[in-house]
Amino acid sequence: MRLRHITVDCREPYELAAFWSGLTGWPVSAIDAPGDDEVLVEAPEPVPGLLFVRVPEPRTAKNRVHLDWVPQDRTRDEAVARAVELGAAVHEDHRGPEDRGWVTLRDPEGNEFCIEHH
Known part of the structure; x- marks a missing residue:
């Protein structure tokens, strides 16, 4: 399939x-x-x-599945800034030293997704 x-x-x-x-x-x-x-x-x-x-019905609970994204044409931080500019909200910031980690965001309807460092 x-x-x-x-x-x-x-x-x-x-x-x-x-x-x-x-x-x-x-x-x-x-x-x-x-x-x-x-x-x-x-x-x-x-x-x-x-x-x-x-x-x-509106979304009422945490997503059971979410998408993890890796930017191809910009840095993770630039992609996070772009997502926020488009209407996302930062939910949890898990960025670490040396560009490690990810940021969990919510889209305009509250669906969670992550943007990771590539």
Whole structure:
């Protein structure tokens, strides 16, 4: 089998997809539009896309699964700053000496993710 999408339940699919598109540099699918109940951020092959699906209930507990990201075109600290600029919030800072460690952030709907040093 091949992993096709990583699906995230959310209240505002297009807005959350726009955040993740801005962070990853991957495009929002050309067939998706504001107000859609499902919006795809298209990843380069063979990486699975990020699919955002509208659900009525808000997030109420810690994520059981989260994504760990390693920046390719900037430093970890630059990527963290970019995420915050786009609307993320720093949740826990685990940076250590000599550029070790990671930062746990929350996207605009509170979903946790990490940005690590490469």
